[in-house]
Amino acid sequence: MTQSRDAFEARLRQIGAERYHDLHPFHDLLHGGGCTPDQVRAWVINRYYYQHSIPMKDAAFMSRVEDHDGTDTNEGGIRRWLRLAEAVGLDPEYVASCEGVLPATKFAVDAYVRFVRDKTLLEAVAASLTELFAPKIHANRIEGLLKNYDFADDSSLSYFRNRLKEAPKDVAFGLGWVLDHADTQEKQDMAAKALIFKTDVLWSQLDALHSAYVDPARIPPGAWQPGEGLALKRAS
Numbered sequence: 499m500t501q502s503r504d505a506f507e508a509r510l511r512q513i514g515a516e517r518y519h520d521l522h523p524f525h526d527l528l529h530g531g532g533c534t535p536d537q538v539r540a541w542v543i544n545r546y547y548y549q550h551s552i553p554m555k556d557a558a559f560m561s562r563v564e565d566h567d568g569t570d571t572n573e574g575g576i577r578r579w580l581r582l583a584e585a586v587g588l589d590p591e592y593v594a595s596c597e598g599v600l601p602a603t604k605f606a607v608d609a610y611v612r613f614v615r616d617k618t619l620l621e622a623v624a625a626s627l628t629e630l631f632a633p634k635i636h637a638n639r640i641e642g643l644l645k646n647y648d649f650a651d652d653s654s655l656s657y658f659r660n661r662l663k664e665a666p667k668d669v670a671f672g673l674g675w676v677l678d679h680a681d682t683q684e685k686q687d688m689a690a691k692a693l694i695f696k697t698d699v700l701w702s703q704l705d706a707l708h709s710a711y712v713d714p715a716r717i718p719p720g721a722w723q724p725g726e727g728l729a730l731k732r733a734s
């Protein structure tokens with residue numbers, strides 16, 4: 499049976515309550531100050547791969563709706579992420595090269611870009627609705643990192659502050675669009691499945707990070723090894 503607009507929205511929100519990556523134990527470690535400097539670096543390196551793929555995902559999306567705006571904020575986001583990379587002692591060029599990114603991170607993120615390119619527009623928009631749940635994790639992250647790590651300040655965390663402003667606008671539009679267009683049970687099921695797929699994309703990235711870098715660390719061949727990609731200390 500087709501659900502009412504409110505019931506369908508509640509169903510989408512429930513997916514976040516049960517499956518969003520704010521529930522992943524790696525985030526407890528990170529936000530609670532339990533990560534070593536190298537674990538923070540591994541997170542920054544791997545999360546960059548998601549960051550740099552979002553514009554490709556958006557381009558795949560925009561080419562389908564024939565609108566080519568919106569790349570400025572994406573590029574700004576990448577620059578802000580590299581500021582964080584520098585603050586944790588990494589060479590931003592190394593991070594931007596995407597060398598050393600975990601294989602499972604690549605598989606998950608690439609699958610998201612392909613999903614948006616190949617599936618229906620409804621599924622593509624529905625997959626972006628994880629951003630409904632992002633402001634909470636971004637606010638927790640700003641608070642947790644500021645409290646627990648020396649590298650954290652307004653400049654290094656500007657990426658997240660900016661997302662706190664941007665994400666609610668983006669997602670309000672996406673949510674309204676999905677609620678309007680998912681007007682049959684079949685389409686509602688497709689949209690819910692797409693959102694679940696996206697929570698899996700996010701969760702898999704943290705599983706990969708946890709398995710590679712949290713004790714007992716199992717770093718896959720070719721992935722970043724602590725000590726690599728560090729910024730050279732400036733001569734004083």
Ligand SMILES: O=C(O)c1cc(C(=O)O)c2c(n1)C(=O)C(=O)c1cc(C(=O)O)[nH]c1-2
Nearest residue numbers: 552575625626627628629632635636661700
């Ligand atoms: O830090 C996070 O937890 C988080 C999650 C998500 C998300 O839910 O996909 C995004 C972001 N951040 C983010 O910064 C971002 O730019 C972004 C774009 C998208 C998307 O699917 O289009 N998700 C997210």
